[in-house]
Amino acid sequence: MLRAVGGTDLPRPVRETARVPDPRAAAPPFRRLPPDAGFLAAADLEPLRIFALALLLVFVCVERVLFAVAAVPCFRLFVCPNPKLSDSKSRRAAPVDKPPIHRLNDPFSSDASQNLTCSTLSLPWVAHGRRTCCGICSDIPLCRSRVFPLCIATSPAALLRGAAPFSMDFTSAVWTHRLLMAAIQSSIAEEVHPDIALVERAKAGDTAAFEQLMRQYERQIFRVAQHITQNREDAEDITQDVFLKAYEKLEQFQGNSKFSTWLVRIAVNESLMRLRKRKTNRTVSMDEDVHTEDGSIPRDFAEWRPNPEQIFNQGELGDILRRTIQGLPPGFRTVFTLRDIENLSTEETAEALGLSVPAVKSRLLRARLQLRERLSRYFRQQKKETQPA
Amino acid sequence: MTCTDFLSKLTDYFDGQISSELLEEVRAHTAGCRHCEVVLSTTRQTIQVYRDNELYDLSTEFQERLHTAVMARCRMK
Numbered sequence: 001m002l003r004a005v006g007g008t009d010l011p012r013p014v015r016e017t018a019r020v021p022d023p024r025a026a027a028p029p030f031r032r033l034p035p036d037a038g039f040l041a042a043a044d045l046e047p048l049r050i051f052a053l054a055l056l057l058v059f060v061c062v063e064r065v066l067f068a069v070a071a072v073p074c075f076r077l078f079v080c081p082n083p084k085l086s087d088s089k090s091r092r093a094a095p096v097d098k099p100p101i102h103r104l105n106d107p108f109s110s111d112a113s114q115n116l117t118c119s120t121l122s123l124p125w126v127a128h129g130r131r132t133c134c135g136i137c138s139d140i141p142l143c144r145s146r147v148f149p150l151c152i153a154t155s156p157a158a159l160l161r162g163a164a165p166f167s168m169d170f171t172s173a174v175w176t177h178r179l180l181m182a183a184i185q186s187s188i189a190e191e192v193h194p195d196i197a198l199v200e201r202a203k204a205g206d207t208a209a210f211e212q213l214m215r216q217y218e219r220q221i222f223r224v225a226q227h228i229t230q231n232r233e234d235a236e237d238i239t240q241d242v243f244l245k246a247y248e249k250l251e252q253f254q255g256n257s258k259f260s261t262w263l264v265r266i267a268v269n270e271s272l273m274r275l276r277k278r279k280t281n282r283t284v285s286m287d288e289d290v291h292t293e294d295g296s297i298p299r300d301f302a303e304w305r306p307n308p309e310q311i312f313n314q315g316e317l318g319d320i321l322r323r324t325i326q327g328l329p330p331g332f333r334t335v336f337t338l339r340d341i342e343n344l345s346t347e348e349t350a351e352a353l354g355l356s357v358p359a360v361k362s363r364l365l366r367a368r369l370q371l372r373e374r375l376s377r378y379f380r381q382q383k384k385e386t387q388p389a
Numbered sequence: 390m391t392c393t394d395f396l397s398k399l400t401d402y403f404d405g406q407i408s409s410e411l412l413e414e415v416r417a418h419t420a421g422c423r424h425c426e427v428v429l430s431t432t433r434q435t436i437q438v439y440r441d442n443e444l445y446d447l448s449t450e451f452q453e454r455l456h457t458a459v460m461a462r463c464r465m466k
Contacts, residue, residue, distance in 0.1 A: 340436050
């Protein structure tokens with residue numbers, strides 16, 4: 001039915017026959033409007049052609065309305081959060097450091113909660129090969145699956161410019177989409193961290209979702225702040241500042257790292273700033289005192305037997321551990337806290353502190369050895385005291 | 390493997406990022422070097438004792454204050 005758009009059965013002006021046919025115009029299944037088929041040139045056309053164009057216009061309008069009704073739910077589900085799209089609410093500056101991860105829903109699924117990450121769709125949808133049918137999505141390589149609904153919603157202005165109103169068969173697209181979604185569903189489910197859904201809800205204004213995130217990570221953030229500042233009041237202030245700042249800057253979180261790592265990074269920066277402001281501590285930077293080898297060379301070779309937990313009660317042991325870690329330079333203390341106490345990976349620690357992986361490994365080794373040496377004094381001494389006379 | 394080599398591999402050893410050949414070398418070294426064997430075991434205990442004992446925890450009062458303050462700001466936004 002759309003073949004009529006090209007007007008192949010209509011008489012053409014003489015100047016048209018001399019033209020080299022546009023290869024795109026012959027591409028099945030749709031043809032582009034001839035260059036002179038614009039409405040501005042309608043006054044020059046013969047009555048039959050005007051009538052045909054009027055019929056075409058009516059047909060396209062009815063067709064657009066019919067398909068718009070069917071396409072609206074799909075289009076809404078597929079509205080891309082990428083700031084490049086025309087949604088005025090989303091016209092924020094696009095982050096340029098890392099590619100954004102877009103979330104989208106399967107518009108044909110009865111389960112509206114099926115959320116997927118575009119980046120994980122890139123392979124199957126690239127193979128699907130529909131990238132070129134829509135000018136809007138062509139610059140969003142991670143969101144190629146959005147091509148389909150956006151093509152259905154081709155704007156009237158684009159139609160007047162000669163764009164085909166539909167670039168694919170609706171039914172086959174639906175089934176292809178369903179098959180692909182089913183094929184990749186299981187692998188995708190494993191990759192999406194549960195925090196992502198909470199963050200998305202919080203971004204949409206759901207404060208309860210943000211409160212849940214806060215409950216999950218408030219203890220960790222407080223511990224990190226307390227370990228770095230070694231001051232309870234400062235740690236409490238920092239914890240509050242971290243969550244306030246995180247909520248304000250939530251749009252900047254793109255999901256390229258764990259949400260907890262993102263929070264920890266804010267906490268580390270806030271803690272170091274607090275140390276600098278306080279100025280009562282000699283060492284206020286991650287780089288100060290980290291070149292010292294003091295305590296990093298093992299000198300105590302006594303074993304700890306029995307275990308510290310068996311020698312001391314919990315309160316005593318806690319005091320010893322606090323006193324010992326307080327003596328480390330902030331650069332070592334922070335790396336040890338994130339890596340060994342908070343159990344971040346070496347890469348996450350490096351990301352949170354803005355250090356290289358080798359730098360983290362080097363500091364971690366020295367922090368561990370210094371702590372071992374200092375603790376050994378306590379536990380070795382205790383061992384001597386507990387030995388029978 | 391010397392004692393210095395052993396120390397330089399200690400972080401990778403604890404993080405499980407060491408090749409099987411190096412792992413064998415570390416084991417062979419600690420089997421024959423009493424000092425390095427003690428360093429290995431006490432460093433492992435150092436990490437474990439800090440993991441097992443939570444040194445700082447939030448007070449309930451602060452938790453309530455924190456939630457009240459942050460949620461109030463969130464709702465204002």
